[in-house]
Amino acid sequence: MALNDLLAHLKQTAALSQAAGVLSWDQEAMMPAKGAAQRAEQVGAMAAVIHARNADPRLAELIAAAEPKTDMDRRNVAEAQRAYDQATRIPARLAEESAKAASEGHMIWAKARADKDFASFAPALARNIELKREEAACLADGDPYDALLDQFEPGAKAVDLSPLLESMRPRLTALREKIAEKPAPDALGGNYPHGKQLALARRTAKWIGYDMEAGRIDTVTHPFCSGSGGDVRITTRTDEADPLNCLYSTVHEVGHALYAQGAPDVFLPAADYCSMGVHESQSRFWENQIARSRPFMDWLYPAMKDAFGAFGVPNPDALYATVNRVETGFIRTEADEVHYNLHILLRFELERDLISGALEVDALENEWNRRFKRDFGIEVTDPAMGVLQDVHWSAGLFGYFPTYSLGNLYGACLDKAMRADMPNRDEKVAAAETGPILNWLRERIHVKGRLLPAPQLIEEATGEAPSAEPLLDYLEAKFGALYDL
């Protein structure tokens, strides 16, 4: 039967992709320094094998002959078509040039950032943009930005995303400004040993529901989550001056990991994660709506005292204020919940203009600084703290940024619906009973895989079409109370 042959082909491709994923994890978490050159060859060989399978004319035949009967199988066939299109529409020459430009762009960016010199990065960025436009033209007609966005957020269109995300700016800037007038709580002082932070991270991960027999936790420079099903690994990092960095980075990755551990199948494309935005909604929900909530402090405060002894925060209320400290800063990855989406909005509008050609690369630094001042009220003087801070564009990742904000937005939609379903959720969080919360997400999100497009998945899970209201309401309520606005 053609459908079974197709599924067998897809399964083997997925198994090879997982193998490539293990290599990638290993490279960040385990590989000795001198293994880098060999590893590049191994990764390249794996990519070539996977590409050849996706571009195999036999795959097209199997797709054409498949007669799917179930929704899941229709989705599998559609995803197979999508993989085939991506592999065959982009000419090998363009794929190679893009990979090369991304790799070179990344190196030039790293140096430019260290040198605080945007001009030295501009030509490499322009080259990446040119190739991305070419790639977009191969993939689809219409707005080239949509073709790029689609790789991370299937089916999403800038014309829909734009009003959804832009609508957040006025209320976010208003909230930011009101908080800025109030005194901020003190940051944590003291020193928190690496080993004790890791022990607390492990304890917290288990408490939230991360299955340690189906995963592991290691330390790296830039934390990430990888794998699926029975082998979903997370990574974290420690800063001895700031135990909250390790803690919340871990909870964030655990949120991703719970989604991956809950996948309905590990080899079928229809069982894969719905979109990057939905993935991010899982990590941000656990990180913010759960682990930065007041009830969680009833668990976290004694857990931190167990881990570190007395640590200069007198009680759970004070810890709640500390973990939700709002401060206007330049760096996206260090931003609090109030500022985070303003960082994304800035990048989203700039990258659309870069891809459309409305903004020239040479004008990007000035535009970044101008719009940053508009949204954040402070002046960028160091491009390493401004336009050069993120790795994404240097590596050809355009259309990725908005998925971060979609994640925050979806996470708040889920939070609102879950609270309505589970009036005693706060008690459960304070009592360390997160099982019902995880089950709620498992049933409504995790087991659904890629069966529905993200907006429909969220609508079916929550009963409402996704909008920015739940997130903005949540932020205004939470920070209004915390800052006595």
Place this chain on the structure above:
Amino acid sequence: MALNDLLAHLKQTAALSQAAGVLSWDQEAMMPAKGAAQRAEQVGAMAAVIHARNADPRLAELIAAAEPKTDMDRRNVAEAQRAYDQATRIPARLAEESAKAASEGHMIWAKARADKDFASFAPALARNIELKREEAACLADGDPYDALLDQFEPGAKAVDLSPLLESMRPRLTALREKIAEKPAPDALGGNYPHGKQLALARRTAKWIGYDMEAGRIDTVTHPFCSGSGGDVRITTRTDEADPLNCLYSTVHEVGHALYAQGAPDVFLPAADYCSMGVHESQSRFWENQIARSRPFMDWLYPAMKDAFGAFGVPNPDALYATVNRVETGFIRTEADEVHYNLHILLRFELERDLISGALEVDALENEWNRRFKRDFGIEVTDPAMGVLQDVHWSAGLFGYFPTYSLGNLYGACLDKAMRADMPNRDEKVAAAETGPILNWLRERIHVKGRLLPAPQLIEEATGEAPSAEPLLDYLEAKFGALYDL
């Protein structure tokens, strides 16, 4: 140019094999328990991809068209032909049945060993033997055992190996009997914490020349070494009652790792290790001729005192006696230098008889016990300590055992030649200057890759055709002095 195309094809296959090697290391050292089922699919998919590349008709065309000019390239072409023959001569049906029988055999063996019941393992063993005979017939004409041996020790023939190895028995049993009349030194007592053992293992590995930037050390149940070039990882284990287990297991794997770190190229088959016997010569040389030598005790004794504090051995001389303690036992993997090769000789003659059909599986247990009594002077009463002790035959590994003894034999040949070249070697070992020793092996063995068959490689390195004399002379001199014979 066909040769370049061939080399490119081989390089990509090697990169994929290395990727599979990383998966295999990960499975033993890192993978969470619940990842096993997915990993089996990943490993199967990688094996299928590698097999398809080796059986690709295009490979045969490239081999036929290649015009190698150098010895290295001639060897590369010959190795490509070897890989192509192995991949194409064994029918897919047989390869699948063999893999299945090996996997099932392994499980049945583990249970039979636990139950101390050879009869329950016999049918699975008989099935493995039948399939191996069939495989051998596909691979080559002549003695089927040679075809199996060739997979581990290229070019070796039982007709040559047999007298070489059998010639060791009389002098080994004579030595064993004389030592048995003397009192053995005490074994180590006390408790040695895991972390301190690992710290000593790391220090020792570095001292010997293991490049930690091109490798790493982790703990597993059954230690092994994997990788090549810039990424050669070793594993070890600890037994809190016996720090020598971890120490010598580590040195053994470091010996393998130094060979792999010294390979002249990581992607070309001609640069691969010469044979399993030569690989084992590297591990056994560092383990026995260096790390169990009297001069090494001048370094090890203070290093152990640093690691563990006072540990009940009064001085380096006493430590020398302890690490070279001879005791007749049932288990190969725990055997001392005097007994080790007697264990191998027993297995070598039994497995030849099993493959030829001279020995029926049903008679194996009795034959094992009878011949064990003949060589070791003690009676086997528990098959878990006898015929069921080793994993090899259960997994279809026939022709592997003799490479262990070849390793010991080659290691002693290299030791003899090195001593003649380096009269002050003992001073260097005592003074922790192992650089010249490693360089000697690098130049004569490591950089030669697979350019020569093992016997010629050893002859070129030492000036003499390999024989058992150097090993027997070394053992008689060392243990004669230690046991005052």
